[in-house]
Amino acid sequence: MFKKRIRAAGLALAMMLSLLAGTATAPTATAVDCTTTIKIWSFGDVFLPRLILQYKNENPGVCFDIKKSDLDPLNGTNMITACAAANSHTGPDIAAVEIQYSGYWRSYPQCFVDLRTMKRTKDQKSASSLKSLYLPWRWNNGVAYNGSVIGMPTDVGGLEVAYRWDLLKAKGLPYKRDEVSAAISTWEKFIAFGAKYTSKLTAAQKAQKIGFLDNAGAIYTAMTAQGVMKYYKNNGTANGQLVYKSNPSVKKAYDTTIKALKAGIGTRVAQFSSDWTVGMQKGKYAMMLAPAWMMDYIKQQAASTSGKWDIANMPGGGGNQGGTQLTIPTAGNPLNRQAAFDFLTWYVAPEQQKTAFLTYGMFPTTVSLYKDPQVTGYKDPFFNNAPVGEIYASGVQKLKPIFAGKYDRAIDKEIGAALTRIDVLISKKKTYNAAAEWTKAMSEIAKVAR
Amino acid sequence: MQLEQSPIDAVDSAQSAPAKGGRRNAAPSPWRTPKPQKPVAVTGIHSLNGRWAYLFTSPFFIMFTIFGLIPVVYSVYIAFYQWDPLDPSMQTFVGLDNFKFLIEDSNFWNAVRNTFSIWAFSTLPQMALAIGLASILRNPILRGATVWRTLLLIPNITSVLAVALVFGQLFGRDYGMINYVIGLFGFDHIDFVEDTIPGHIAIATMITWRWVGYNSLIFLAAMLAIPQELFESAAIDGASKWQTFRYVTLPQLKNTITFFLIVGTIGGLQVFAEPLILGGAGGGANRQFSTLTLFLFEQAFINVNWGYGAAVGIAITIIVLIISAINFMITRRIASSDN
Numbered sequence: 001m002f003k004k005r006i007r008a009a010g011l012a013l014a015m016m017l018s019l020l021a022g023t024a025t026a027p028t029a030t031a032v033d034c035t036t037t038i039k040i041w042s043f044g045d046v047f048l049p050r051l052i053l054q055y056k057n058e059n060p061g062v063c064f065d066i067k068k069s070d071l072d073p074l075n076g077t078n079m080i081t082a083c084a085a086a087n088s089h090t091g092p093d094i095a096a097v098e099i100q101y102s103g104y105w106r107s108y109p110q111c112f113v114d115l116r117t118m119k120r121t122k123d124q125k126s127a128s129s130l131k132s133l134y135l136p137w138r139w140n141n142g143v144a145y146n147g148s149v150i151g152m153p154t155d156v157g158g159l160e161v162a163y164r165w166d167l168l169k170a171k172g173l174p175y176k177r178d179e180v181s182a183a184i185s186t187w188e189k190f191i192a193f194g195a196k197y198t199s200k201l202t203a204a205q206k207a208q209k210i211g212f213l214d215n216a217g218a219i220y221t222a223m224t225a226q227g228v229m230k231y232y233k234n235n236g237t238a239n240g241q242l243v244y245k246s247n248p249s250v251k252k253a254y255d256t257t258i259k260a261l262k263a264g265i266g267t268r269v270a271q272f273s274s275d276w277t278v279g280m281q282k283g284k285y286a287m288m289l290a291p292a293w294m295m296d297y298i299k300q301q302a303a304s305t306s307g308k309w310d311i312a313n314m315p316g317g318g319g320n321q322g323g324t325q326l327t328i329p330t331a332g333n334p335l336n337r338q339a340a341f342d343f344l345t346w347y348v349a350p351e352q353q354k355t356a357f358l359t360y361g362m363f364p365t366t367v368s369l370y371k372d373p374q375v376t377g378y379k380d381p382f383f384n385n386a387p388v389g390e391i392y393a394s395g396v397q398k399l400k401p402i403f404a405g406k407y408d409r410a411i412d413k414e415i416g417a418a419l420t421r422i423d424v425l426i427s428k429k430k431t432y433n434a435a436a437e438w439t440k441a442m443s444e445i446a447k448v449a450r
Numbered sequence: 451m452q453l454e455q456s457p458i459d460a461v462d463s464a465q466s467a468p469a470k471g472g473r474r475n476a477a478p479s480p481w482r483t484p485k486p487q488k489p490v491a492v493t494g495i496h497s498l499n500g501r502w503a504y505l506f507t508s509p510f511f512i513m514f515t516i517f518g519l520i521p522v523v524y525s526v527y528i529a530f531y532q533w534d535p536l537d538p539s540m541q542t543f544v545g546l547d548n549f550k551f552l553i554e555d556s557n558f559w560n561a562v563r564n565t566f567s568i569w570a571f572s573t574l575p576q577m578a579l580a581i582g583l584a585s586i587l588r589n590p591i592l593r594g595a596t597v598w599r600t601l602l603l604i605p606n607i608t609s610v611l612a613v614a615l616v617f618g619q620l621f622g623r624d625y626g627m628i629n630y631v632i633g634l635f636g637f638d639h640i641d642f643v644e645d646t647i648p649g650h651i652a653i654a655t656m657i658t659w660r661w662v663g664y665n666s667l668i669f670l671a672a673m674l675a676i677p678q679e680l681f682e683s684a685a686i687d688g689a690s691k692w693q694t695f696r697y698v699t700l701p702q703l704k705n706t707i708t709f710f711l712i713v714g715t716i717g718g719l720q721v722f723a724e725p726l727i728l729g730g731a732g733g734g735a736n737r738q739f740s741t742l743t744l745f746l747f748e749q750a751f752i753n754v755n756w757g758y759g760a761a762v763g764i765a766i767t768i769i770v771l772i773i774s775a776i777n778f779m780i781t782r783r784i785a786s787s788d789n
Contacts, residue, residue, distance in 0.1 A: 070611065080535060083536050084536060104754065110536070110537070208624075238537070269624065273622065274619040275623055275625050278624070406754055407753070409752055410753045414732075417737075418735075420735035444557075
């Protein structure tokens with residue numbers, strides 16, 4: 001009896017361990033001679049192990065304590081807590097901020113060290129003198145409403161069109177890179193092109209809900225990023241001036257997206273859902289709006305479609321999805337600030353960004369690299385040898401700085417919900433009222449931004 | 451020492467010494483109440499005798515104060531403000547505005563509806579399943595009972611994130627396994643994300659999967675505590691398996707069922723991760739997944755209305771209190787009908 005119990009307990013323990021093993025971190029060698037330990041809060045794969053190792057080798061004595069959140073919202077929540085308790089100086093020395101959250105943090109420059117006041121040890125350069133290295137609009141994501149520089153950009157997502165040339169060819173549509181780029185140069189032409197594709201689908205394909213674009217709602221986000229102003233106007237105050245109601249480009253993006261929904265070019269699957277991933281392998285959709293980092297994801301998830309993809313230019317010119325800034329929170333240890341700034345400026349320098357692009361596909365924010373032959377000459381057989389570096393470099397340079405504010409995410413969420421509601425109604429062949437949904441979204445936003 | 455000896459001790463010690471004549475010692479009378487001893491002044495570490503308990507229990511109270519009481523009190527305070535955690539100049543007292551807004555906010559009442567809908571879909575089938583599983587596990591013929599009991603707990607220790615990802619694949623609209631099976635029977639695919647009731651069922655399934663094992667162990671423990679004589683007399687009376695279950699086992703589980711319902715209700719009001727992963731922070735385009743806790747999260751962390759978020763938290767507390775009161779009354783009624 002006793003033996004039996006022990007066996008059962010052992011079994012339970014073994015099973016628990018096997019479950020935990022998935023989450024346990026690999027043991028790392030502990031360096032004994034750490035003179036400075038830089039505490040970093042991050043998420044996802046912002047800090048690439050290879051570059052961290054390189055910095056450690058070049059700067060003996062510097063160690064890192066990297067805490068990674070599973071989800072970027074969690075990282076954001078932790079940072080709010082850290083800033084609220086900034087005087088304890090127990091927070092991170094460096095924190096990564098996802099681009100979606102830059103609007104929020106730009107209202108709170110008091111949470112970060114103004115990088116203009118820091119000088120790096122190597123050449124006494126401050127953030128102000130490094131500014132010219134970076135894409136202006138991307139640099140702007142790290143500038144607070146009062147002008148203080150709270151973050152420097154590590155990478156930019158960019159946004160271009162990834163498409164299956166074999167599927168376009170099968171429907172007798174233009175499928176070569178330049179032809180496709182020309183055929184979808186504006187959003188109106190893009191929708192017409194999609195409608196042409198869907199009209200040529202066979203009855204069997206229609207029954208399988210095959211379509212042209214993965215999710216037509218993405219058009220809204222892409223279009224609003226192409227202007228000079230979105231929901232806010234910078235009036236020099238922490239909250240900025242909300243202009244989401246009156247800004248014609250927001251309404252235009254909304255209306256154009258509804259046109260696309262009405263044309264039925266989307267397959268109505270959410271990005272990163274299981275339907276989306278399986279659909280990528282099965283050719284459920286012929287096109288998607290893809291940031292540079294997405295290419296690696298496509299390669300992993302849909303390996304069987306190698307060589308059948310290509311990259312064309314974004315309708316309307318350029319776009320962005322994703323990217324990260326590095327900040328030095330005031331909640332960190334003041335004694336580590338100099339070391340943190342030295343590391344931060346090193347990490348976002350062109351050489352390191354180049355390594356990150358060539359090994360991990362993270363697209364650089366430093367403009368000098370857009371003329372670097374290793375970047376512009378980068379080609380990928382998976383994407384039919386498209387000059388990926390060149391296409392993304394020209395795309396990201398077309399965007400302009402846009403002032404973002406505290407409620408950006410909430411407003412995106414409400415307008416996105418209105419578009420999804422219309423999308424569902426259209427798919428069920430029910431009547432919808434675009435104006436009423438717009439009004440509803442506006443009143444929901446008014447509730448939030450009261 | 452002699453002086454401190456109470457008279458009763460003196461009598462006892464006198465009796466314990468064998469008296470002349472060999473008379474047996476009489477047992478000390480149990481009816482004699484000992485007189486209270488004089489207090490003795492103790493010094494040093496012994497002076498804390500009896501008070502050590504406070505020291506030993508203090509970690510709980512300190513932790514509870516820091517992580518339980520203070521946050522609750524603080525969130526009540528925040529609820530009366532338009533609050534910004536990072537900028538004191540943006541904190542303005544607004545009185546009952548947040549609560550007034552809450553009463554009028556259709557999104558809040560929608561969250562209440564969703565929460566109870568998901569609760570109903572998860573708790574009731576879960577109870578039936580858990581009692582069923584417990585009676586299977588109770589069966590003496592079952593081999594390797596400990597292994598089965600251990601296996602039942604595994605869903606409970608799996609991360610919610612992983613559960614939600616796997617179930618997200620099962621419930622996929624186009625390529626999900628469940629819809630594949632539905633399609634085999636010639637029915638239209640169900641959209642488990644955009645349609646309200648199927649969505650609630652999908653979330654309730656995740657919750658049931660996660661908690662049914664845990665709850666069946668609780669029911670199992672309650673079943674094992676039922677006196678064997680009851681089953682024996684039922685067998686003598688010629689009761690069938692079902693009759694034994696219906697008239698012996700089930701009535702004996704009454705208290706456990708009440709416990710399950712209370713804990714299940716409180717758990718149901720805290721459903722958060724599953725709808726967040728399936729529908730996003732806003733709980734889907736029609737707010738079909740917006741549960742109370744997710745609504746709180748959305749208000750505080752996405753819409754950055756911290757004061758309103760705190761007011762939602764207080765509303766959740768009040769709802770829990772009301773439900774607990776109802777549960778308490780029902781439990782009392784059950785108990786009194788037993789007597």
